[in-house]
Amino acid sequence: MNKKFFKLIPVSIFLIVFSVATTYLASFYIHKTFTVPPVVRDLLWEKLPYLNIMWLSEIFMISSVIFVLIWSFKKNQNYFHYAIFMWTIFHFLRAGLIILTPLGFPQGYSGFLQAGSKSVFQYGAFPSGHLSIPYLAFMLTKKKIVLLATFVVGFCLVLSHSHYSIDIIGTLLLAYPIFKFSEKYARRYFEDGKSV
Numbered sequence: 001m002n003k004k005f006f007k008l009i010p011v012s013i014f015l016i017v018f019s020v021a022t023t024y025l026a027s028f029y030i031h032k033t034f035t036v037p038p039v040v041r042d043l044l045w046e047k048l049p050y051l052n053i054m055w056l057s058e059i060f061m062i063s064s065v066i067f068v069l070i071w072s073f074k075k076n077q078n079y080f081h082y083a084i085f086m087w088t089i090f091h092f093l094r095a096g097l098i099i100l101t102p103l104g105f106p107q108g109y110s111g112f113l114q115a116g117s118k119s120v121f122q123y124g125a126f127p128s129g130h131l132s133i134p135y136l137a138f139m140l141t142k143k144k145i146v147l148l149a150t151f152v153v154g155f156c157l158v159l160s161h162s163h164y165s166i167d168i169i170g171t172l173l174l175a176y177p178i179f180k181f182s183e184k185y186a187r188r189y190f191e192d193g194k195s196v
Helices: 003-033 043-047 054-075 079-100 129-141 144-159 165-185
Strands: none
Touching (some): 043 165, 054 079, 079 129, 144 165
């Protein structure tokens, strides 16, 4: 392992805590301000069957993180920190956007990562934090297996009524410029000159 990888560990830990904190604060604000966030109609929800499979999206989301970790150790160890950097930018922007569009869901949160049945993280929809993980991982790695995970997560979120279809589209539209911005201005700070 290179020295820079270890130097970036505290930075990545800070970024992860920052991502969770901003999402929590935004969700908490929605919960307190909008006692019952409105549920709106979604064409795909009405045309496709409802399946309680949000938990499956979280398996693929976590698998994407593990894949990036393994991939980065083969390619350039610091790219894992770079992925965390991009995920943090997305979730920071998402924290502001969910406040602007405080939509609710017809079903409660049914994933693995809940903190009880009344998890504050269930508030706020646009864009999808779940989908951003595999999608940004795909753009970084360019691996088809992560692209497949992106599609699976997107379908699971819509079929489980965990995200509106516009949330899925919004995620793709927001994550792409974040990736391009990061490639142009940030990637070089994570490089160690030992890419293969």
